[in-house]
Amino acid sequence: MRIGKIFKNAITSYVTVLVVLVLLPVFLVTNDISVLQGIIESMNK
Incomplete structure (x- = not known):
């Protein structure tokens, strides 16, 4: 569960940077x- 949250946060920040x-x-x-x-x-x- 925690890994999924970290993964989601990483995707969100990556999209924001893009x-x-x-x-x-x-x-x-x-x-x-x-x-x-x-x-x-x-x-x-």
């Missing part, structure tokens, strides 16, 4: 795009 690793680059890319759009808009003014 989700963070997937979302972090996406967040950075969207941030970069919005920054680029802001620069382009300020250049057009």
Whole structure:
């Protein structure tokens, strides 16, 4: 029973790390795009 709980916790933490690793680059890319759009808009003014 205890082993199963440890195993479940390991899977949960592994999935959490995977989700963070997937979302972090996406967040950075969207941030970069919005920054680029802001620069382009300020250049057009």
